[in-house]
Amino acid sequence: MTTEQRLDRVETEFATIRQLLISAATYAESANRRIDELGTKQDRTQIMLDELGTKQDRTQIMLDELGTKQDRTQTQLDQLSSRVDEFIFHTQRLFNKAGSEIEETKARTERLEALMLKLDRNYEEQKSQFQEYQLTTNAALERIDRVLDYLLRQSGN
Numbered sequence: 001m002t003t004e005q006r007l008d009r010v011e012t013e014f015a016t017i018r019q020l021l022i023s024a025a026t027y028a029e030s031a032n033r034r035i036d037e038l039g040t041k042q043d044r045t046q047i048m049l050d051e052l053g054t055k056q057d058r059t060q061i062m063l064d065e066l067g068t069k070q071d072r073t074q075t076q077l078d079q080l081s082s083r084v085d086e087f088i089f090h091t092q093r094l095f096n097k098a099g100s101e102i103e104e105t106k107a108r109t110e111r112l113e114a115l116m117l118k119l120d121r122n123y124e125e126q127k128s129q130f131q132e133y134q135l136t137t138n139a140a141l142e143r144i145d146r147v148l149d150y151l152l153r154q155s156g157n
Contacts, residue, residue, distance in 0.1 A: 001009075
């Protein structure tokens with residue numbers, strides 16, 4: 001092969017190498033751009049993950065506070081339930097006491113009614129006896145009046 005042919009061949013190979021290098025450089029630049037884009041995307045993803053972690057922390061704090069509030073509410077419900085049970089117990093006791101007092105009052109009222117009836121009968125008997133006594137006393141007084149009149153007339157003569 002001649003020198004000229006060798007030179008042409010070397011130039012052709014250089015041109016091919018140059019094309020390969022240009023292609024590799026273009027590919028490397030493209031790869032670098034993609035790596036830069038991926039780095040940017042990774043940074044944005046990391047920022048989003050950090051924000052998500054912060055939000056998750058706030059959510060956990062809120063859940064803890066909610067749990068505390070729920071515990072307080074449960075405690076208050078338990079206390080209220082205890083107070084309601086106590087109120088019901090005392091109310092039932094008062095109703096039972098009032099019921100027995102009502103029964104006792106009814107019994108006393110019945111005894112009082114019986115006494116009133118007995119007093120009414122006694123009054124009627126005494127009234128009747130008094131009327132008889134009054135009649136007999138009036139009759140006796142009339143007789144005494146007549147006797148006195150007679151005696152006065154006799155003593156006057």
